[in-house]
Amino acid sequence: MSEELPRRVPARAGLDWVTGAFRLFIKSPLMLGAATALFLGALLILQLIPYAGAGLTEILTPLMLAGFMRAFRAIDEGGEPELPHFAAGFRNHALPLAMVGAIYLGVLLAILWLMKQLGVDYQAMMQAIQQGAAPEQVAQGLEGKGVLLLVGLGLVIPAVAATWYAPALVLFGNATSLQAMGLSLKACLRNWVALLANGLVLIPVFLLALVPVVGMLIAVPVMLGTAYLGYQSMFASRS
Known part of the structure; x- marks a missing residue:
């Protein structure tokens, strides 16, 4: 009888992923740190593109994250991460990975639209913060909207969950965008x-x-390392 995936793991696995991710990071700190600097720099540059920056960021992020998944697998198997590993998402499965980002972007925009109809305009709030509005002014605008903020958070969390393991599922498991997001959420x-x-x-x-x-440059690759190890625990084949 085939094993049902994703596997159920014990609570302490979440702690093991963190310690395991630190161990993976220590094996190649310079390469992972440099790749993280490039990753964060790319995100900042994309955000500067007028109008399309935010959308491009969401669409391209899964492709970049897939590269980290490939690099962590190389380290996990006793090798060294190489520059081509970090481009794995662009060289293989680029379309389904981009679709993961596009679907997430669409869901996020739908949530923002819904929350705006309910009286919480996240975009206006972020613009006010960027323009130097005092925290007290922002808080005043949200007065009495605590429940709505929780509703928004409750809608965003499943969307994030659907993308958390999706890059690894597409890259390693050849899943389609929707399959990967469904399995990640599950x-x-x-x-x-x-x-x-x-x-x-x-x-x-x-x-x-x-x-x-x-x-x-340490915290980000460690976080991504926990995503890789979580994928390994829940989905990777066991010999």
Whole structure:
């Protein structure tokens, strides 16, 4: 009888992914740190493109993340990550990976539209922050809308969950965009306790990394390493 995928993993797996990701990072810190700097730089440059920047960022992000998944697999198998590994998403499965980003973008825009109809304009709020509005002014505009903010968060979380393992599922499992997103969402729902434990550990790691900005060159690849190890735990074949 074939094993049902995604597998259910214990809660402590979420902690194991963090320690495992640190071990993978330590094996090739310079290459992973440099790749992360390029990744974050590319995201910033894309955001500067008028009108299309935000959309291009969402569409291209899965292709870039697939490269990290390939690099982590190389390290996991005892090798060294090489530059071509980080371009794996662009060389293989580029269309389904881009479709993952496009679908996520479409869902995100639909959520933003819905929330605007309900009285919460996230885009206007972000513009006000970018234009230097005081935190008190932003908070005033959200007064009495706490429940709506929670509704928005509750809609965004499943969308993020549907993309979390999608790059690895497309790259390693040859899944279509919709298959990958469906399986990723299923994996997150089935293993939400492990992912919660994982997130609770990663949050302070990111907060500490923000103090020296260079810390992000460690925190980001570690976070992506947990996604790779989560994929391995839930989906990878076992010999």
